Amino acid sequence: MIKLDKISKYYPAGFGKTYVLRHIDLHIKEGEFVSIMGPSGSGKSTLLHILGLLEEPSEGEYLFLDEPVQKLSEKKRTELHRHHIGFVFQAYHLIDELTVYENIETPLLYKGTPSSERKSRVAELLDRFNMVAKKDLFPHQLSGGQQQLVGVARAIVHNPKVIFADEPTGNLHSEQSIEIMELFQKLNQEDKVTIVQVTHSEINAGYGNRVVRLKDGWLA
Amino acid sequence: MLKNFFVLARRHLWQTRLYACINISGLSVGTACVILAALYVADEHSFDTFHSNNPHLYRVTSTVIQDGNIVKSGGTGQVQGPAFKAQVPEVLQYARLMGGDIYGDVKSCNKAFKLQLLFADDTFFNVFSFKMLYGNAATALKNVNSVVITERTALKFFNRTDVTGQTLEMIADPSAMRIGKPLVIAGVIQDPPANSSIQFDILFPFRFMQVSFDDTSWLNAYLGTFVVLHPKANPDLVVRKFNRIHEINSREQFLAHKKQTGSSPQIVYGLQKISDIHLNPQEISGQSREGGVINGSKPIYSYLFLGIALFILLMASINFINITIAHSLKRAKEVGIRKASGSSRIQILMQLMGESAILCIIAFVCAIGIAYLTIPVFNQLAGKQIVFKEILRTNLLIWIFFIFLINNLLSGVYPAYLLSGVSPVQVLYQREKLGGKNLVGKTLVVFQFSIAIFLGIATMVFYGQMEFIKTKNLGYNPEQILKINIPALMADHDIASKFRNELHDTPNIRQISFAGEFGIRETKIQDRNIPGYYRSIDPHYLPMMEVKLKLGRNFSPSFPSDQKYAVIVNEAFVKAADLKNPVGTLIKTDSHSGNEDFTIAGVVNDFHFGSFRERIQPMVMPASGQYGGDAIWVKIDDKKQKEAISSLERTFKKLLPGAVFTYTFLNEENTKHYEQELRWQKIIGNATALSIFICSIGLFGLANLSVTQRTRETGIRIVLGASVSDIVILFSKSFVKMIITAIFIASPIAYLLMNHWLAGFAYRIDITAWIFVLSGGTAVAIAFFTVGLQGAKAAGISPAKLLRVD
Structure with a gap:
């Protein structure tokens, strides 16, 4: 499902370049739960952004669902994004001005899902995550764990094939972390969603079935 | 403390230089407009104030009541002046003037020119204060063939000004023919100042005109009679005396008139201060303007100029307020920290007000520069010859600075008040946005755009009517026809x-x-x-x-x-x-x-x-x-x-x-009817352009801020699948909504006012819907473009970057 072939990422620095990622070859199959680990500054987040189509690699080839991403038009890439990718962030990144319900609904709006379907899908998720009572609250009225639950709900509302999570429990205490990680495991096993997460925690990595380690931009 | 203030103010202004530039350019343009308008108003009110007989120098006006019609005019006949002087002791001096719109061909040294003539009693220089350069003012108009010319005229004929004793010749003039002697220059005066209602090239004794045109009728009103009253005289009483004298002297003439025509008009006299004439010229009926005064104006022009300028300044101030409020989110944190470290609200208020004061002072200095540079263009637009130095002579500058100060206080206080009032806990821990929905800001933008759209509609109606006048079939073909005066x-x-x-x-x-x-x-x-x-x-x-x-x-x-x-x-x-x-x-x-x-x-x-x-x-x-x-x-x-x-x-x-060869094209003569309209078309067109400029930079600033503030949101939305157009629409939507509101406010007002203006034309266009559609559409397009561009720019940035900001 995901195939990286000699992917590099660098930024111009003075007369030379600073490499963030070097010659990454990576293959992720559908249904996997992969954890990317490594020390700070090793390029984990950049790799995740490239995988999630938020950034473009400087070199190399990236096949997403067998399509060469670099050659796709902006429009096509947005399409892939809308239909197949969900994102979960460390800082939740909910939209402050929107309620819980509206935050979860947003990806469906961009996907163009009809209103009735949106309603039932959001209701279903609220129910599943036990958040029906909170649907009209704004993000700042929720605890961190609850915000991240909303973040996860928003990431899967449009039934993506893959979820990219950037330290999803980084801002949470351990009890909340366990709740989120168990949720990921469940999504992976029961809903067959592919998950790629960046994490510092070996415990979190243990929920997945494969670990990819990075050091100074190289695959270790 | 003070040093700390300046350091902070400088750094803050530098950090926000884009917004500072928007504020300064808007405010300075607005203030420059006010300066120019104030100069205009001051000039309008300076007319005829240079006469040393002020405030006791009056013009005799007459109101003719006939068959229920009341016609006020500044005209009198030849007999009133001498009769009033002889019988009313309060009248110290009088002078009759005939001229303004009288031209004649004068020849000397093989040169002939068409000159503006003025006929005046020999008391002219006692009544009015025109400066004699050569010759004796007391005797200059004593002889029937002596004349006084202006410096300008002297230079035209002789290339020098010391020309007393030289002779001139009137061509084809009945009086000159009867007198049979050449005209002798008895004096040269300084050119009448631009702010004089009395303008002429050559001054003749009144007797010169009387040689061919003597008139003893009390019923006529074609020339101007000016009187100097005793300082202690009561003008109302003097007028009553005038009316009594008139009644006694004119009785027989009125009876004869009634017998001949069947009508019996009634004439009531009045007095008008000479300094009031410019703004209330009471032109003598019909087309002929021979009462000695020209260049009449109306107070409405002053109001219009000042009104337009103040509105433009107001629009710039709205930019200022809006940008400051919108920007306060960033500063809220600073304010929160300051408060947490023990600053009082007043101290913060002073800091913020001080910063806006610095901006405003810079803007004020720029405004003076702009006014100085644009005064030639303005003079052309307004038909004036204002010299920039005027600003120093009058206490105008103080006055303008006062307006400016008030405006700044008003525009600086609100954002500062709002911002200094934040609770530190709120801003530091909850990232709450200031001002909530910012209803005040939105209202101001709506107001601003209402003015711009109103002006846009006015411009289009003006333009439409003038085009209509230019292109309508006149019933004859004026093309290529010229008129040569004989x-x-x-x-x-x-x-x-x-x-x-x-x-x-x-x-x-x-x-x-x-x-x-x-x-x-x-x-x-x-x-x-x-x-x-x-x-x-x-x-x-x-x-x-x-x-x-x-x-x-x-x-x-x-x-x-x-x-x-x-x-x-x-x-x-x-x-x-x-x-x-x-x-x-x-x-x-x-x-x-x-x-x-x-x-x-x-x-x-x-x-x-x-x-x-x-x-x-x-x-x-x-x-x-x-x-x-x-x-x-x-x-x-x-x-x-x-x-x-x-x-x-x-x-x-x-x-x-x-004879002097002069000609006019019929087309040009026709457009002379619409001089004021054409002038105002240009002025309002310029005002519209300025207001659109100010609105756009304000909108640009607001959009820029809103995009900056919503960077994170933009990133999230892109991650969630939003396309560039989704983001553009997201940002433009609220602005476009405001502008549509503005269209609905401005259109009916513009419709009423412009219809009122058009009602002054017997032949006119109708205000059609497309004018509103076009001006509204333009405003929406400008807003969409200004705001959308910023949205598109934000949407084009890699979302990874947008999200990293946090």
């Missing part, structure tokens, strides 16, 4: 045929006609009086002008009696006189041509000889051969115009030796 005494009845003989083989000249304009005169049909315009014409006139004959026939050489006994009238005349079979109808005129009885020979289709402000008036056209005329009308080819004009000039000089 001095009255030289205009003999076959002058046109002389021209024709001279020019018959000049290829560029198509037609030549001799005609004259005589203003409004009364025509009698049986017992009814019909006022109408009199224009004398010859047989060539109607074909040349391409005026269509509706009934009857044109003048023709094969009917020799036409010269004396026939007239052609227009449809409006037929309508006004209610004639069933107009051709052949007998009419009676005044005895101008020595004959009072005429027969209507033909009726022409109505054509627009006046302005579009009034309906086409009745017109009577006698034959110029007998009735006389004042101009040769020539139709020339549009190619080789210059050659045609120079051959005309050669012929003119040959046939009318000594």
